Amino acid sequence: MKWWVRPSGLAIRCWYALCDGKEVYIGGILQHIEEAGIHSGDSACVLPPYQITDQAMEDIDRIVRQIALELEVVGLINFQFAYKNQTVYVLEVNPRASRTTPFVSKARGVPLAKIAAQLATGKSLSEFKLPDWETYSHVAVKEVVLPFNKFPNERVFLGPEMKSTGEVMGLAHSLGNAFLRALLSSGQALPEQGAIFISVNEHDKMSVIPIARDWIELGFKIVATEGTARALQRNGVPAKRIYKVGQGRPNVVDLIKNDEIQIILNTPLGKRSRFDEEAIGRAAIRYGIPIITTLSAAQAAIRAVRSKGKISVCPLQAYYSK
Numbered sequence: 001m002k003w004w005v006r007p008s009g010l011a012i013r014c015w016y017a018l019c020d021g022k023e024v025y026i027g028g029i030l031q032h033i034e035e036a037g038i039h040s041g042d043s044a045c046v047l048p049p050y051q052i053t054d055q056a057m058e059d060i061d062r063i064v065r066q067i068a069l070e071l072e073v074v075g076l077i078n079f080q081f082a083y084k085n086q087t088v089y090v091l092e093v094n095p096r097a098s099r100t101t102p103f104v105s106k107a108r109g110v111p112l113a114k115i116a117a118q119l120a121t122g123k124s125l126s127e128f129k130l131p132d133w134e135t136y137s138h139v140a141v142k143e144v145v146l147p148f149n150k151f152p153n154e155r156v157f158l159g160p161e162m163k164s165t166g167e168v169m170g171l172a173h174s175l176g177n178a179f180l181r182a183l184l185s186s187g188q189a190l191p192e193q194g195a196i197f198i199s200v201n202e203h204d205k206m207s208v209i210p211i212a213r214d215w216i217e218l219g220f221k222i223v224a225t226e227g228t229a230r231a232l233q234r235n236g237v238p239a240k241r242i243y244k245v246g247q248g249r250p251n252v253v254d255l256i257k258n259d260e261i262q263i264i265l266n267t268p269l270g271k272r273s274r275f276d277e278e279a280i281g282r283a284a285i286r287y288g289i290p291i292i293t294t295l296s297a298a299q300a301a302i303r304a305v306r307s308k309g310k311i312s313v314c315p316l317q318a319y320y321s322k
Contacts, residue, residue, distance in 0.1 A: 176303025
C-alpha cells in the first residue's frame with residue numbers, strides 16, 4: 001500500500017484520447033483508488049471508474065473533445081482531472097503518450113500507440129473499428145511497485161515526486177478480484193485473518209466506522225489508538241485501545257514487532273501524526289505488514305480480501321471477446 005500526505009478530492013485520468021484533428025476517440029478513463037494529491041505514477045488506478053457520477057463523466061467527455069480539437073492534436077493526448085463537490089477540474093493536458101499507454105491498450109484491446117502513429121501519417125479515426133469507450137466487460141487495476149523495502153531509510157511519504165519503480169496489472173470481472181491480482185503481482189499479500197490497526201484523523205473518524213465493521217465481518221480484530229477506538233466503541237464497534245508511538249508501551253510498533261498486527265490502516269494529519277507515521281512505516285516495511293493510508297483504498301482492500309479463493313487464469317484475449 002502507500003504512504004502520502006493527505007489530499008482532497010478524487011483524481012481522474014483520461015488515458016488516453018486519440019484525435020485526428022477532426023474527431024476524438026476516448027481510449028479510457030481511469031480513476032485513482034487514492035484521492036488526489038500524489039504523483040499519478042505512484043497511484044493505483046481503476047478502469048473503468050467506479051465512483052464517478054454520470055454528470056462528471058459527461059463533463060469529462062465534453063472537456064476532452066473540446067480541448068483536443070481546439071489544440072488540433074493529431075495522435076495521442078492525455079488529461080488529468082480532479083473531482084470535488086460535483087465539479088470537474090482540469091489539472092493538466094499532455095499531447096503525448098506515457099508508460100500507462102500499454103496498460104490502457106491491454107485493458108481495452110486497442111493498440112493506442114499504433115493507431116496514433118498511423119494518425120500522424122495521415123489516416124483518420126473513421127478508418128479504424130474502435131469499441132465504445134463506455135462498454136466494459138471486465139475491470140483492470142494498475143498498481144505500482146514501490147522500492148521502500150530496498151531503501152529502509154527513505155521517507156515513506158508520497159507526494160508530487162514520483163517514487164515508484166514499476167507497475168503491474170490486475171484483470172478480472174470485479175473490482176475486488178482485479179485489485180487482489182494487482183496487489184499480488186506487486187508483491188503485496190493481504191492477510192485473510194488477524195488484527196488490523198486503525199488510526200485515523202478527525203475528518204475520517206465517522207467514515208471509518210462502516211469500514212471497521214466490514215473488517216470485523218471478515219474475521220479481523222480491531223486495534224486502535226485512543227481517539228479512533230473511542231469513536232468506534234461509541235458506535236458499537238469493538239476495538240482494543242493501544243498507545244501511539246511515544247505515549248507509552250506497548251504501542252503499535254511493539255505490536256508490529258511481536259507479530260500481533262497483520263494489516264495497518266492509518267490516515268495521518270499534522271506534524272505529530274507524521275512522526276507516528278514514519279515510525280509505523282519503518283516497522284511495517286521491516287516486518288512486511290501491508291499499509292493502507294486512505295479510506296478508499298481500505299474499501300478496495302476489503303473487496304480484495306472477500307474475493308480471495310476466486311482467482312482463475314485465462315488468456316488476455318478472452319476478456320476482449322466477452
